[in-house]
Amino acid sequence: MSWISRVRNVLSFVPRKDIPDNLWHKCKGCGTMVFIKELEDNLHVCTHCDFHERIGPALRFQYLFDEGSYTVLSSPRVVDDPLKFRDSKRYVDRLKAARTATGEPDAFLNASGTIHGQRAVIGVQDFAFMGGSMGQAVGEAFIAGVEAAIEANAPYIVFTASGGARMQEGILSLMQMPRTTVAIEMLHDAGLPYIVVLTDPTSGGVMAAYAMLGDVQIAEPRATLAFTGRRVIENTIREKLPDDFQTSEYYRDHGLVDMVEHRKDLRDVLGRLIGLLGDTRAAA
Known part of the structure; x- marks a missing residue:
């Protein structure tokens, strides 16, 4: 019809x-x-x-966790406008508008629950909140998610969607790159898996940090994944890039991600991975 x-x-x-x-x-x-x-x-x-x-944290949690099993974790509080930044609008006004539009405190939320009966903590980055940009609040939420996973003795699964670092926070935003990297090492020291699911789009400082440090790298189909823009690269190397450059499928074919999975299959794939990695850890 x-x-x-x-x-x-x-x-x-x-x-x-x-x-x-x-x-x-x-x-x-x-x-x-x-x-x-x-x-x-x-x-x-x-x-x-x-x-x-593109979908936000609420739908991600609904689609992935066992029904009625999960709890959204509170996000750490940070100073809203540490640099008193203003461009065409005040930064505090942009934050208020984003919070009103999404109903979320910032661009990253965590939840703890079960997937096929197995404990997991999931962190989701929301592109609808200022382009999923990474500021202090995102860094603190990521670290809180790692700590929650360690406390629950569960894997940490992160869904990335970001335009990169949040320019309104300057160097404080860029500092979240090493901070989140150290947090991932804490997870590894505890013997827990870190799984990344790259979604459309993931780029910039996020791509250069925790988005590409997973023990297993998964991507949704046809997602745009990049550190910098296509035009910048073409102008630098003075060559025409392939049409599918900076897509999930290109990254998979060139070994940068392990698998590309349809959204309807992600819950089952993550459930199998949690079981497999958990069995491997127990054997070790």
Whole structure:
């Protein structure tokens, strides 16, 4: 059935004044108008081209954890505007707008629960919050997630989605790169796995830090993964890059990620990995 027929079917049963404005979503991959209910039922993956739309922490936790098993962990408090930064807007005003739009304290949230009955702590970066940019709050939340995983004796699974470091925090933002790296070493010292799932897009300082330090590197299909922009690289090396450069599939084919997995399969894949890595740790 075509989308025109579906529209007619909907309109025939719903009075015009009761028709909501958000029945359809335009796919960013193929441009097709997708019925919102179909998109939600398909885990926010386009039913026409399989493009994986960006989703936030709430849906990630819902899709991955066993039903009713998880608790969202509180995020550490940090100073909102340590540098009193202002560009076209005050930084504090940008933070307020992002918090109002997403309902989240900052761009990184953790939750603890079970996946197929196995303990896990999951951290999710939300691109909707100032482009998932990495500031002090993100660094502190990441470290808190590591500490929660160590306390629970569970693996730490991180879903990355970021434009890089948060410019409004300057050097304080860049300092989160070594801080999160040290936190990952704490996890390794405790003998616990660190699993990374790269989602669209992951770039900049995040890509240069905890996004590429996983014991297992997974990516969602067709995600844009990059340290710096395509044009910058082409202008530097003065060569035309492949069309699929900086995609999940290119990274997999060149050994930078271990696997590319569809969103509907991630829960089962992570469940198997937790079991496998847990058995290996027990044997060791």
